[in-house]
Amino acid sequence: MAELKLPFIGHGGDYNTDQWRDRPDILAEDIRLMKLARCTLMSVGIFAWAALEPEEGRYDFDWLRDVLDRLHENGISVFLATPSGARPAWMSRRYPEVLWVREDGLRNFHGGRHNHCFTSPVYRDFVGRMNRALAERFGNHPAVVGWHISNELSGACHCELCQRAFRDWLRARYGTLEKLNQAWWTGFWSKTYDSWEELRSPSRVGETAVHGLNLAWRRFVTHQTEDFLRVEAAPLRELTPHLPITTNLMESFDGLDYGSLAGELDFASYDSYPRWRAPDEERQAMLAAFNYDWMRSLKQRPFALMESTPSQVNWQPVCKLKKPGMHLLSSLQVVAHGADTVQYFQWRKSRGAAEKFHGAVVDHAVHEHTRTFRDAQAVGAMLEKLADLRGTMPGAKVALLFDTQNRWALGDCQGPRDDLGYFDTALEHYRALKRQNVDVDVVDETRDLTGYCLVAAPMLYMLRLGAAERLTRFVEDGGTLVCTCYTGRADEDDLCFLGGFPGPLREVLGIWVEETDGLYDSETNGIRMEDGAVYACSTMCDLIHPETARTLGRYTADFYAGDP
Secondary structure, eight states: OOOOOOSSOEEEEEEOGGGGTTOTHHHHHHHHHHHHTTOOEEEEOTTOHHHHOSBTTBOOOHHHHHHHHHHHHTTOEEEEEOOTTSOOHHHHHHOGGGSOBOTTSOBOOSOSSSOSOSSOHHHHHHHHHHHHHHHHHHTTOTTEEEEEOSSSOOOOOOSHHHHHHHHHHHHHHHSSHHHHHHHHTTTGGGOOOSSGGGOOOOOTTSOOOOHHHHHHHHHHHHHHHHHHHHHHHHHHHHHOTTSOEEOEEETTOOSSOHHHHGGGOSSOEEEOOOOTTSTTHHHHHHHHHHHHHHHHHHHTSOEEEEEOOSSOOSSSSSOOOOOTTHHHHHHHHHHHTTEEEEEESOSBOOSSSTTTTSOOSBOTTOSSOSHHHHHHHHHHHHHHHTGGGTTOOOOOOEEEEOOHHHHHHHHHSOOSOSOOOHHHHHHHHHHHHHTTTOOEEEEOTTSOOTTOSEEEETTOOBOOTTHHHHHHHHHHTTOEEEEOSSOSOBOTTSOBOSSSBTGGGHHHHTEEEEEEEEOOTTOOEEEEETTSOEEEEOSEEEEEEESSOOOOEEEOSSTTTTOO
16 A cells, blocks of 8 residues: 655645636635645545536546646645545436435435445446546646545445345355344344345334344445445556545544445545534543544554644534634644644635535635634644654554444443443543553454553443454453453344353453443442442443452442442
């Protein structure tokens, strides 16, 4: 895979110049302002399909070449984007199969973004032709330093093309219906499948009670998204093997398994929008740091901050401005966690449509005499001073196991209470480590744990193939493993382990968990430690029988008071 090689820590943002083609004077003014703000890196072409191919088969690349030429002449590099995040109206009208079908079977109208079927051969063909044309014309342009594929990938299509692809994926995974029925425990409620054609994606107007099906569908959606990425990247990798490829990932997102998706990327990039000045601002800072460490850990290499805002967003319940100095502080936070760029959505505010009031470096006032512009200037100046940090990362010896597929399974397990709090529990473990100034890698269950001295694995309900063996070997080699309640309950198909929880981790943890009590939101229990200190606990309480483990704390209340 190609590496991102920048001679600086990139500073810039989404430059949607296709929206301003009626104003040829704006490009020169934007470049003047970019140089004032010490911008070095722009993302160009995102959502620009209607401008790049205004009619089927007729490409208009002249405006894009002019932008790339002018940016390069002024020392500004470019992530060149593919426009597949939203297709032009003519495509939806002529080829309606490219549009999503909802889970109730109805096809979407044209509109929005990511409203396309990743399985559709027609859409894949259009994307492949567009990307080949872009690579042929601009792959060796001196301004271009990398490819930015699509934008914030998400969503699932339920059309018949996707249903057939889902069945093919299931056949490849399980081999026979007998194995699938056993893995999904379909005998419950007489859900047994007798033909592959009976299998469909989960739907509120169909089946949602087979947890193995729900889990398989989410895995398939990630698989199909990866496959689409692979197809989209193919002409770019063929014609421009020297240019690295990325797509921008989202905060705490669980619609796709990023741990798997990252295999198709050369480096990770990320869109970060903490709710600064919210009542829980300290939690927002921890949440931002958690996500930065997650992005860095996906590839174990520096990542790009592809989107942030220099001021405020326009889509949060309350959109707060950043206080003076906050933009510099938050930008330095992401660099400290391993980012090699600080970029914004967007460079210049749109005049209309959905994000016309989303923060940008250049406001509707269209000059540099604004607080936001000065804040961006300060970041640019600081990044110039920190150029030697490019390519460096924290050297974490601690790993936090945060697994998206485990998150899916926990969200579906139906007990012992509705909200099991997996994400918040993972964040609390992360917070405890960061408050001690400990660097942390955020990894999933598939990661090799060699080199870590401590692994925290909160609420590891689902043990994916090989995970228990890796954790056991980690402990045997001298590592310290931290686990919590609701660990080791189910295998990778969400089938419960037999023989006592925590399943294959029972021996290494030295306990048998007989029952788990769910607590009301207003309810707490206590844990009295050996030294007399008492701590509150909530959400769930495992009722534990120590086997080879030593008891350090006991419950203080309820019928299990005094138990480990």
